[in-house]
Amino acid sequence: MNPLLGAEQAVLGSVLLDPGQLSHLDWLAPDHFYRPVHQALFAALRKLRDDGHPALAGEKSVPLSWVTDAVAEASLHVRGLTATYAHTLISVCPRPAHAPVYGRMVLEGAIHRSITEHAIRLNQAARTDALQGGVEGALHHADVLAEVLSDLAQRWGTEPRPVAPAAPPATAPVAPQPFRADRGAEDERFLLAVLVEQPKAMDEVVGWLRPADFAxxxxxxxxxxxxxxxxxxxxxxxxxxxxxxxxxxxLTDGTLSGDQLTAICDGVGPGSAEWLGESVMRSSVTRTAATSARTIRAWAEDEALAPGRLINHALHALGPLDEVRTRWQTANGHPAPTPTAPVPSPNGPPPAQVQAALARSTPRPAAQPPEHPGPALKPSAARSPSRIHG
Known part of the structure; x- marks a missing residue:
């Protein structure tokens, strides 16, 4: 069985067996489930809870109406759900009291899946902007991804903060160059020629244009x-x-040749260094956004990466885009944007974040000392039972 599918079924089976488990799953949302039928059923169970269903009255036995009403409510929003499947969910649940742990598994899968989807959208928006000569789509999807990361961090119970990974992702997909790559290279050559011909034009771009902005x-x-x-x-x-x-x-390491430099400087006509610099910056924004998106996607597709580390690595990968965006807005006379990573609260994490973290990791009760302590055990007799073999 797929582990994620088993976890989704176990969460729903736990709540169907014990409606009180919903109080331990407030940090879990219906859209965190992968299957639409599971999304609809979890939303229906929460709606019945909010409407004060009699099954939550505290009786020892759960009435059958809790299951049938949940199926009826969920069937209004999705097809294919039957009472038989609801009883299947009940039968596959090992322990209803383990619902928070099952919910953690569902949320972990949702974090990887959601970050992957938004990284793909960011990459697509960046490539579209590169073809059309804009930056608005890429910056919008970068903001959406940052908000998603902040929300997921709160639900997971961690503080969202950029953390550099120990090593880059092993497999980061490399996208082909956009169709406007030749046009971008031409703008770069023209800008360099204008700056050589009009040295005072350096004052127009030196404050916000960097060497890394050139493709x-x-x-x-x-x-x-x-x-x-x-x-x-x-x-x-x-x-x-x-x-x-x-x-x-x-000239000696092969980066440039004298003929290349001469070709750049020859044949230059009148041009605006500021306009050409902004063109280079636009390409830099979309290129950086695409690189960040591919890096984040590679992290998100690594199922072995813990959700908290994934979120923080993704925020770190958005850092270069924030830096380029700041200089892009400076070039256009706009105020600097707000930081991508939220500033930690001086009063500690919000209550919902603390509740999510506690729900995921309940400490074990401490062992009680015996009422009448006996004589001290010999070293050979003090071994853990798990280490004694017959």
Whole structure:
């Protein structure tokens, strides 16, 4: 049996056997279940609880109406649910008192599944924006993903905070370059040529454009050389740029050639460095969003990764996009965005978060000492029963 399917069935069977278990599952939502029939049934059970169903009156035996009414309510929203399947759920539940543990398994599967779905949407939005020359879709889906991560963290009972992983994901899918890659490379070359021809234009872009924003690493290195000359107050032209590139070893390690630099600087016409810089920044935003989305998806598809670590790693993967977004908004004269990761409350985590964490991990009661302590056991007799073999 699929473990996730078994956990979903066990949760529902627990509540059908013991309606009081719903009070320990307030952090679990219907959409955390994978199967639509399970979503509808869990929502129906919660609705019956909220409506004050007689089964919650505290009697020792649960009336049959608790099962039949739940099936009838759920059948209004989904097809294929029968009373026979409800009794199947009851029969596969090992222990109704273990409902919070079963619910934790359901929530863990939902966290991986939800983060994967939103990462895919972010990647699709980034690629669409790259083709259309925009950034709004990618930034919107990044905000949605950040909100989803915050909500999942609260339900799981952990503090959402970016945590760098010890190692990158083993398999991160690499998407092909968008169709506008050639146009982006042309804008980058044109921007570099304008900056060489009009050195004062560096003041228009140096405050928010970075070498990493260039898709072509060679172009980024040339922009770094221009930035170094500008920072030192030295004159900028094709000769000084070539000299700076040589000093940085770009000509000897194969990053650049003299012919490439000459081709960039020759034939330049009038152009706006600010407009071209914003074009490079737009490509940087969508490219960074796609990279973050692919990294998050790779983490989410690793079923061995604990949900708390997955959430925090995903928040860390959104960090580079937040940094690029801040500079993009600076270039457009907009205020800086709010941080992706919520700031921890000075009064501690919210009550709902504490309740979720406690519901997932109930401490064992402490062992009571004997009323009349006997003589001390010999070392050989003090072994745990589990280590004594017949």
């Amino acid at each position: 072509d690493p060679a172009h980024g290195q040339l922009y770094r050389c221009l930035g170094a000359l500008h920072h030192r107050g030295e004159p900028i032209d094709r000769i000084t740029l070539l000299w700076e590139a040589q000093r940085r070893g770009l």
